[in-house]
Amino acid sequence: MAQNLDENEIRNIAAQQGVSITFPITSKGPTTTNTGDVYVGMNKNSGNNMVYSFLFTKGARNSWHIHPDAEQTLMILDGEAYYQEEGHPRQLLKKGDVVVTKPNVKHWNGATENKACVCMTISEKNEKQHAIQYEKVTDFEFSNGN
Secondary structure (H helix, E strand, O other): OOEEOOHHHHHHHHHHOOOOOOOOOOEEOOOOOEEOOEEEEEEEEEOOEEEEEEEEOOOOEEOOEEOOOOOEEEEEEEEEEEEEEOOOOOEEEEOOOEEEEOOOOOEEEEEOOOOOEEEEEEEEOOOOOOOEEOOOOOHHHHHHOO
16 A cells, blocks of 8 residues: 655655655555555546656666556656566666557566666556556566566
8 A cells, every 4th residue: 555655755755865856756655566665646647648756766666567558658857767678688777768668568667776766657548457566576687687
């Protein structure tokens, strides 16, 4: 269950991590689908898409997951991130980088071990659930990109 937090508290966490937040982030993400401290804010959930903002603290990441029959765009707003699709090498992303994940592609993303990450996702909506979660990204996968 997501834990609601004060926006100033999250801005302070971001500042301590060396990044800044542009869009509202209001909750701590669940530990069942994330490793480390991940904070999230829903910016839009209507029409044909959903927009979320995230703060991944250093080394934090989400689990392997897919978006059923829906494309997702990931935009890095500050800091550094890793992104990896199953069967492909991990990519290093920096502020201004954009990655489009095709529907049903198993992937994960999160902050690097040395820098936090602030990002935004835009996901297509359909009648299916937003994401199907799989196993957590292991420390070995995170460190080696394999």
